[in-house]
Amino acid sequence: MAKRIVKLTFVGEAIKKPLTFRMAKKFDVMPNIRRARVTDKIGEIVLELDGKEKDLEKGIKYLIKSGVVVEPIGGDVIE
Amino acid sequence: MSYVLGLRCRECGREYPTSVVFVCEYCFGSLEIAYDYTRIKKVLTRKAIESRPKDMWRYKELLPIDKAPTDGLNTGFTPFIRSHNLAKVLGVKELYIKDDSVNYPTLSFKDRVVAVALSKAKEFGFHTVACASTGNLANSVAANATIAGLRAFIFIPADLEAGKIIASSIYNPTVVKVEGNYDEVNRLCSEIASKYKWAFVNINIRPFYAEGSKTYAFEIAEQMGWRVPKHIVAPSAGGSLVTKIKKGLQEFTDLGLIDKFDSKLYVAQGKGCAPIVTAIKEDSDIIKPVKPKTIAKSLAIGNPADGYYAYDVVKKSGGWAEEATDSEIIDAIKLLAETEGIFTETAGGVTVAATIKLIKQKKIPKDESIVICITGNGLKTQEVIVNKLVKPLKIKPNLHSFEEEQKKRPTSDHYSI
Numbered sequence: 001m002a003k004r005i006v007k008l009t010f011v012g013e014a015i016k017k018p019l020t021f022r023m024a025k026k027f028d029v030m031p032n033i034r035r036a037r038v039t040d041k042i043g044e045i046v047l048e049l050d051g052k053e054k055d056l057e058k059g060i061k062y063l064i065k066s067g068v069v070v071e072p073i074g075g076d077v078i079e
Numbered sequence: 080m081s082y083v084l085g086l087r088c089r090e091c092g093r094e095y096p097t098s099v100v101f102v103c104e105y106c107f108g109s110l111e112i113a114y115d116y117t118r119i120k121k122v123l124t125r126k127a128i129e130s131r132p133k134d135m136w137r138y139k140e141l142l143p144i145d146k147a148p149t150d151g152l153n154t155g156f157t158p159f160i161r162s163h164n165l166a167k168v169l170g171v172k173e174l175y176i177k178d179d180s181v182n183y184p185t186l187s188f189k190d191r192v193v194a195v196a197l198s199k200a201k202e203f204g205f206h207t208v209a210c211a212s213t214g215n216l217a218n219s220v221a222a223n224a225t226i227a228g229l230r231a232f233i234f235i236p237a238d239l240e241a242g243k244i245i246a247s248s249i250y251n252p253t254v255v256k257v258e259g260n261y262d263e264v265n266r267l268c269s270e271i272a273s274k275y276k277w278a279f280v281n282i283n284i285r286p287f288y289a290e291g292s293k294t295y296a297f298e299i300a301e302q303m304g305w306r307v308p309k310h311i312v313a314p315s316a317g318g319s320l321v322t323k324i325k326k327g328l329q330e331f332t333d334l335g336l337i338d339k340f341d342s343k344l345y346v347a348q349g350k351g352c353a354p355i356v357t358a359i360k361e362d363s364d365i366i367k368p369v370k371p372k373t374i375a376k377s378l379a380i381g382n383p384a385d386g387y388y389a390y391d392v393v394k395k396s397g398g399w400a401e402e403a404t405d406s407e408i409i410d411a412i413k414l415l416a417e418t419e420g421i422f423t424e425t426a427g428g429v430t431v432a433a434t435i436k437l438i439k440q441k442k443i444p445k446d447e448s449i450v451i452c453i454t455g456n457g458l459k460t461q462e463v464i465v466n467k468l469v470k471p472l473k474i475k476p477n478l479h480s481f482e483e484e485q486k487k488r489p490t491s492d493h494y495s496i
Contacts (some may be wrong), residue, residue: 034105035090035108037364074101075317076317076382076383077272078211078265079316
């Protein structure tokens with residue numbers, strides 16, 4: 001099993017869809033939400049994803065394809 | 080002697096003992112240093128500071144090291160300039176420039192944060208330091224590591240121009256070109272930071288590294304005569320600088336070193352990579368990551384680690400934010416050079432251009448004190464202006480030719496906003 005800590009940013013239509021739940025169910029990934037903020041225009045979730053490495057990859061790709069911005073929680077490190 | 084109490088989560092407030100941790104294990108919030116201000120207040124006075132060498136360590140009690148500083152011993156205390164020429168062009172009464180374009184040893188503000196990072200890395204027992212950078216941070220880590228006798232790894236995207244690598248390679252670190260896009264380099268570096276026992280300056284020792292930025296604010300206050308300006312305009316990449324300017328000046332106030340801190344803080348970013356400016360203008364405390372597209376490469380961070388905190392301190396101060404187009408950046412670099420003799424890099428151009436806009440918008444009144452933060456040197460980004468300058472006069476080797484040609488030169492007062 002592997003873990004990923006990521007920040008998900010939802011904009012536009014993606015805010016209204018249960019994408020995190022769908023990703024968890026479809027790819028057998030367990031999300032553990034630690035922090036979240038949401039407005040009517042944008043949403044942000046910081047969470048840990050737990051699952052098999054290949055399932056995590058697939059799950060993250062699914063989120064990106066669905067319009068979610070997936071980023072490491074530490075922000076960009078290239079300064 | 081250390082005045083550090085430990086680390087504290089900026090989100091949930093949980094506390095941790097001093098160690099190599101950078102995110103809260105509960106909420107994954109970022110950590111910052113907590114100090115024992117009661118003890119600091121007993122020893123850190125204006126008189127004590129003024130008696131010390133003119134470098135960034137004159138404020139050492141407010142920096143997160145336990146032993147005597149070992150790095151950056153000639154860093155900081157950069158010029159603080161009362162501007163007359165640029166002030167006249169902008170039509171403002173009291174303008175200052177805090178000039179880190181001549182910081183030591185690598186001509187950028189990054190020498191401050193790297194000095195703290197390396198001193199702390201040695202305290203933690205690291206022998207290798209690392210960073211991912213396309214410019215100023217790489218230069219500073221490479222130079223300071225060689226002075227410190229530490230092994231250095233510099234990670235860069237494989238397509239980075241050769242000219243940008245020279246200012247790091249000259250110090251002989253291990254430069255690693257990563258054949259991947261920007262996101263892949265970011266992800267790889269985070270993985271390396273979690274696997275290898277290295278001090279990755281802006282990842283696993285980021286809470287300590289970032290504290291070095293406060294010295295920029297301390298110097299502004301001291302060099303202004305132990306007071307603060309009404310307005311401070313700072314460039315923003317990851318968002319850390321403006322938050323540390325706020326923290327530093329608040330600390331000075333709480334310690335009684337300055338009477339009050341009522342500065343309005345402003346953030347400047349390049350159009351094409353302005354996620355913090357957008358958040359401030361839209362009043363959204365959630366930062367939307369962007370794909371950078373600006374000539375201000377040193378500010379091109381699309382997913383700023385401290386974006387929310389930068390938003391927060393700017394809004395609470397009553398300040399604002401502005402972005403600069405590529406052509407505005409170039410014009411501003413030239414304006415600063417032609418008025419004040421300061422050759423800044425693109426980040427400085429962004430800051431000057433944003434200041435001009437903020438004055439025009441009346442966000443910054445013309446009759447109040449203003450500080451512009453210049454954080455890097457123009458010699459490093461010559462490619463953006465090389466074709467934008469007045470060409471040299473070309474003459475025959477006789478007096479007549481010189482006199483004819485020199486009439487074609489623009490006269491003074493050629494700059495305007």
